[in-house]
Amino acid sequence: MKIIVPDYIYTNEAVLSDLAIAFDKTIHKIASLEELKKSYKDVEIIKLAKNTLIMPGLINSHVHIEFSANKTNLSYGDFINWLYSVIENREELINGCDKNCMAKACEDMLESGITTFGAISSHAMDLEACVNAKQNVVFFNELIGSQAVMADTLYGDFISRLEASKSVKRDGFYPAVAIHSPYSVHPILVKKALKLAKEEGLKLTAHFMESQAERDWLDNNNGDFKEFFDKLLKQNSAVSSSKEFLEYFNTHNALLTHVVNADEDELNTIAKNNHTIIHCPISNRLLGNKTLDIKKLIDKNIRWVVATDGLSSNYKLDLFEEMKISLFMHSEAPLLELAKQLIKGVTIHPANALGLNTGEIKEGKNADMLVLNLDKKPNEELPIHLILHRYDISKIYINGKQVKGD
Numbered sequence: 001m002k003i004i005v006p007d008y009i010y011t012n013e014a015v016l017s018d019l020a021i022a023f024d025k026t027i028h029k030i031a032s033l034e035e036l037k038k039s040y041k042d043v044e045i046i047k048l049a050k051n052t053l054i055m056p057g058l059i060n061s062h063v064h065i066e067f068s069a070n071k072t073n074l075s076y077g078d079f080i081n082w083l084y085s086v087i088e089n090r091e092e093l094i095n096g097c098d099k100n101c102m103a104k105a106c107e108d109m110l111e112s113g114i115t116t117f118g119a120i121s122s123h124a125m126d127l128e129a130c131v132n133a134k135q136n137v138v139f140f141n142e143l144i145g146s147q148a149v150m151a152d153t154l155y156g157d158f159i160s161r162l163e164a165s166k167s168v169k170r171d172g173f174y175p176a177v178a179i180h181s182p183y184s185v186h187p188i189l190v191k192k193a194l195k196l197a198k199e200e201g202l203k204l205t206a207h208f209m210e211s212q213a214e215r216d217w218l219d220n221n222n223g224d225f226k227e228f229f230d231k232l233l234k235q236n237s238a239v240s241s242s243k244e245f246l247e248y249f250n251t252h253n254a255l256l257t258h259v260v261n262a263d264e265d266e267l268n269t270i271a272k273n274n275h276t277i278i279h280c281p282i283s284n285r286l287l288g289n290k291t292l293d294i295k296k297l298i299d300k301n302i303r304w305v306v307a308t309d310g311l312s313s314n315y316k317l318d319l320f321e322e323m324k325i326s327l328f329m330h331s332e333a334p335l336l337e338l339a340k341q342l343i344k345g346v347t348i349h350p351a352n353a354l355g356l357n358t359g360e361i362k363e364g365k366n367a368d369m370l371v372l373n374l375d376k377k378p379n380e381e382l383p384i385h386l387i388l389h390r391y392d393i394s395k396i397y398i399n400g401k402q403v404k405g406d
Contacts, residue, residue, distance in 0.1 A: 001028070002400075003036050004046040006371065008378060009361050010055035010386075012348060015378055021054065023367040025400040030363055049394075051376060055343075055386070056360050057115025057368035057398065058319045059350040061138075062205065062257050062278045064310025065119050065126040068105040069096035074312060078288045079211040080224040086312060087232075093312070094125065102129035105317060110134055112318040115368040115398045116351075116358060118205065118255075120178050120310070124161040127168075134403045136172035136368070138354055139165045140205050143193050144180040146229075146239045151188045158193065172399055174354075176203040182245035183214055183225065183238055190240075190248050198252050203354055205278075206249075209242065209266065210258035211289050218242045242266055249273065255353050257307070258283075260290040271300040276353035279345070281326040283309035291329055294341075305353060306345040319346045323387045339383035371395035371405065 001024050009016040009030065020033040022040050029036060033045075070093055075085040086093075106129055109117055116136040119126055122144065130137045141162045145154035165175040177197040179185050197204050209215060216223025221237045229235040242262075246269045256270065257278040270277065279292045297304045306326060308317045323342040330338055351359025358366040372391040395405030 001040055001043045002046060003033065003040065003043055004048065004054065004369075004371075005033055006048045006052045006054045007050060008053040008374070010053055010382070011361055012344065015053075015382055021361070021367075021369075023369075023397075023400050025367060026357075027361065027363050027365050027367050030361070048371060049373065051374040052394070053372045053374050053378065053391075054361060055370050055372060056347040057358065057370055057396065058113045058346045059305075059354070059356075059359060060109060060114045060117040060307050060317065060319055060346070061255060061305055061350040061354060062280065062307035062309060063105075063109070063117050063119060063317060064122070064312060065102050065105050065129060066097060066122055067093055067310045067312040068101050068317075069093050070312050071315075076286045076288075076313075080213055080228065082287050082313070083228070094123070097125075099129055102126050103132065105311070106130070106133040106135065109317045110396065110403065111393075112316075112320060113370045113393050113396065114317070114319060115370075115396065116172075116354075116356065118176070118307070118350075118354065120205070121161070121165075124164060127161075127164060131168050131170065131173060134398060136174075136356065136358070136398065138174045138176050138203055138356075139168075140176045140178035140203070141165055142178035142180055143189055144184050145189060146184050146186050146235065147233060148186050148188060151186055155189055155192060158189075162196075174203065174356075176205070179204070179206040181207040181210070181214070182240055182242055183217055186239050187244070187248070190245070194248055194252055203255075204249070204252055205255040205257065208245070208256040208259050209261040210284075211287070212261060215261045218245075243269075246270070246273075249275065253353075255305075257309075258289070258292075260284055260292050267296065267300055267302065271302045275302070276349070277302055277304045278307045279304050279326065280307050280309040280313075280322070281329050282315070282322060283313040285325075285329070286313050294330055294333065303349055303353060304345060305350040306342060307350075320387065320390050322346075327384075327387055336381060336384060339381075339387055342387065343383050367397050367400040369395075369397040371397075 118138040213224035217225035348359040
């Protein structure tokens with residue numbers, strides 16, 4: 001048990017002052033230092049510098065660690081051109097990111113305050129790096145393949161990777177399931193994977209309606225994907241419609257990534273089934289895709305969170321940067337309210353979507369905490385300032401263990 005004494009504590013309801021936190025793996029009590037000293041005898045007391053703020057650790061719910069070698073290999077500005085460049089450079093990107101490369105991606109996320117991340121793993125090459133990462137990790141084993149003749153082979157490989165992740169025994173590591181997308185996974189595979197996820201209580205994610213190419217292909221079997229599928233897979237029609245794909249998820253809450261080209265009916269279905277939408281603003285911009293209509297999500301009471309995606313479609317794995325870009329991207333939204341929602345979108349909202357006991361500074365929650373050095377007493381616009389000014393993170397705690405700082 002330890003007691004940490006900041007000047008300020010960031011909570012969803014308010015910024016608290018003149019209080020301390022008693023914690024081990026979880027936060028036991030938030031009260032005055034005098035009261036905590038009476039309740040907890042002979043414990044270490046960590047007194048922080050003036051104008052320090054404790055806030056929840058950040059949660060990056062969607063990142064591709066395996067593609068962390070990319071910097072200038074891939075083509076930006078258009079989704080299909082980017083996709084072709086991924087295929088063309090795939091071997092170089094995969095072989096170019098060894099264990100040290102992936103470990104650095106995890107460490108870079110930690111340095112920017114990310115204490116939990118959801119790794120979308122296509123090949124399990126990132127398993128060791130994620131196991132050794134200091135953060136909490138939801139390890140999404142990804143299933144991909146649209147050809148029925150390959151279904152058994154692909155599913156066998158998926159199960160092998162899933163079982164390897166399930167064999168990991170360490171605190172804060174959670175095996176999970178990812179379905180790549182409605183255009184790239186055959187319904188046979190989707191149904192089998194969802195049945196397994198439901199039976200074993202595994203968290204679930206998928207890409208959905210990222211590009212106009214996906215919209216045209218699923219609706220009309222044409223558009224930019226027509227040549228792509230014909231040329232590479234000898235396939236002339238989509239394996240399922242978007243409606244069919246969403247129906248498969250009706251009995252299992254999922255985190256759906258991007259969703260920038262979803263129509264009204266699809267958003268209503270997402271709302272009805274309490275799915276969560278993952279907003280990756282930098283990735284969407286770099287790949288020439290639309291901007292997520294967050295006002296529509298709020299109107300429909302759809303939970304949305306913020307994530308970085310991978311370095312195949314981003315320049316850094318940094319949620320403060322992602323929030324800043326989003327703050328400017330959604331110029332029609334009231335600034336302070338948007339800033340508050342963005343911070344919730346990297347803390348409590350993804351924690352709830354992932355079923356994790358973290359994401360806020362609150363009694364009973366896991367002690368995933370950032371210590372930030374502010375330059376003066378905060379005011380009511382603190383959420384805006386946190387996003388704009390990138391205050392120094394002097395200490396990081398994950399499950400009560402200090403992983404950064406003196």
